[in-house]
Amino acid sequence: MGDLDDEQQRERGFSTRAIHDGQAPDPTTGAVVTPISLSTTFAQDGVGQHRGFEYSRSGNPTRHALEAQVASLEQARHGLAFASGLAAEDTIIRLLRPGQRILLGNDAYGGTFRLIANVWSPLGYPWSAVDLTDLDALANDWPDDVGMVWLETPTNPLLTCFDIEAIAAIAHERDAIVVVDNTFATPFLQQPLIQGADVVVHSATKYLGGHSDVVGGFVAVDDDALEERLRFHQNAAGAVPAPFDCYLVLRGVKTLAVRMDRHCENARAIVDLLVGHPAVDRVLYPQLPDHPGHKAAAKQMRDFGGMVSFTVRAGRDAAMRVAASTSVFTLAESLGAVESLIEHPGAMTHASASGSPLEVPDDLIRLSVGIEDAADLVTDLGDALDRAGR
Numbered sequence: 068m069g070d071l072d073d074e075q076q077r078e079r080g081f082s083t084r085a086i087h088d089g090q091a092p093d094p095t096t097g098a099v100v101t102p103i104s105l106s107t108t109f110a111q112d113g114v115g116q117h118r119g120f121e122y123s124r125s126g127n128p129t130r131h132a133l134e135a136q137v138a139s140l141e142q143a144r145h146g147l148a149f150a151s152g153l154a155a156e157d158t159i160i161r162l163l164r165p166g167q168r169i170l171l172g173n174d175a176y177g178g179t180f181r182l183i184a185n186v187w188s189p190l191g192y193p194w195s196a197v198d199l200t201d202l203d204a205l206a207n208d209w210p211d212d213v214g215m216v217w218l219e220t221p222t223n224p225l226l227t228c229f230d231i232e233a234i235a236a237i238a239h240e241r242d243a244i245v246v247v248d249n250t251f252a253t254p255f256l257q258q259p260l261i262q263g264a265d266v267v268v269h270s271a272t273k274y275l276g277g278h279s280d281v282v283g284g285f286v287a288v289d290d291d292a293l294e295e296r297l298r299f300h301q302n303a304a305g306a307v308p309a310p311f312d313c314y315l316v317l318r319g320v321k322t323l324a325v326r327m328d329r330h331c332e333n334a335r336a337i338v339d340l341l342v343g344h345p346a347v348d349r350v351l352y353p354q355l356p357d358h359p360g361h362k363a364a365a366k367q368m369r370d371f372g373g374m375v376s377f378t379v380r381a382g383r384d385a386a387m388r389v390a391a392s393t394s395v396f397t398l399a400e401s402l403g404a405v406e407s408l409i410e411h412p413g414a415m416t417h418a419s420a421s422g423s424p425l426e427v428p429d430d431l432i433r434l435s436v437g438i439e440d441a442a443d444l445v446t447d448l449g450d451a452l453d454r455a456g457r
């Protein structure tokens with residue numbers, strides 16, 4: 068981490084930390100770019116006397132650099148990198164004991180729902196879906212076996228926003244851990260640990276990587292005891308990322324701030340188009356004053372992000388046609404990279420939640436607004452709506 072101690076590091080700005088924290092020039096060669104350390108094992112100076120690395124599942128220099136970099140951006144004392152967002156989530160759930168319940172916000176990434184409902188629940192970890200916008204109901208209907216509250220904000224795909232601080236206060240009074248999936252906001256727009264969350268999780272596949280070329284996951288925590296247990300599971304279960312993948316995420320994160328500013332700016336241009344378009348019914352974007360998450364988003368986010376969802380008046384078939392009719396927006400799952408993507412959540416990313424409390428409307432379209440020229444994005448989506456939206 069260079070010569071600065073932790074406190075001094077945190078006084079520096081976001082992009083300075085993104086570009087330098089964890090990434091001091093290599094002491095032996097002076098290389099400015101963090102090397103991709105492929106070695107699986109590390110020579111010891113004497114029996115049991117290593118220089119910080121022994122075996123690459125337990126610790127790897129490239130992964131270590133990434134862990135220091137993103138932890139710094141989340142204002143966290145500890146960071147742990149994983150092979151995917153779901154590998155990171157799976158490791159977090161291992162903090163629970165059988166019988167402890169997970170309360171899941173009722174709008175969440177389909178894979179998170181599948182992991183909790185179809186992998187962990189059959190093993191004896193109960194779960195329930197809750198409306199986290201209704202804080203009175205959350206406090207009053209609190210089941211006494213809850214061990215963890217799991218939320219995304221903004222959510223995927225409805226972009227609902229939840230008040231992290233208020234939910235954490237309720238959960239902590241009842242001894243539950245609060246996990247926030249910060250994939251949509253990124254640490255540039257929102258830092259959940261500062262708002263009272265205990266664990267932050269990322270799909271690094273999305274904005275952190277930012278270029279649709281790497282699958283990865285990340286966990287950030289402040290608490291030493293939580294870190295120790297997560298680090299144990301990271302090594303014991305071994306869902307670690309390859310050094311090359313760590314390098315790609317590390318490189319992507321350096322430009323996170325400039326990319327996020329552009330994502331937000333372009334998203335606003337798209338929202339302006341959608342709000343005025345006759346084929347469009349509801350526009351879901353947290354900046355809109357009538358959006359249910361607007362108040363929470365305005366309180367805890369720097370800006371409103373690059374994800375936009377909307378429904379079309381003509382229903383499901385029209386939504387499917389529009390999603391297949393763009394040329395700059397690519398029809399594809401995933402999100403958070405430089406190129407704009409369009410998808411139909413009901414038939415694509417959220418198909419696994421069909422028939423569950425997390426089912427999404429079938430006339431919904433989700434956009435990941437990229438960093439191309441806004442005018443081209445507006446023209447492309449406008450044409451698709453004119454042609455296929457009615």
Ligand SMILES: *Cc1c(COP(=O)(O)O)cnc(C)c1O
Binds near residue numbers: 151248
């Ligand atoms: C993609 C995603 C995940 C899962 O991450 P992977 O890297 O695909 O395993 C989790 N949460 C959210 C919000 C996501 O968008």
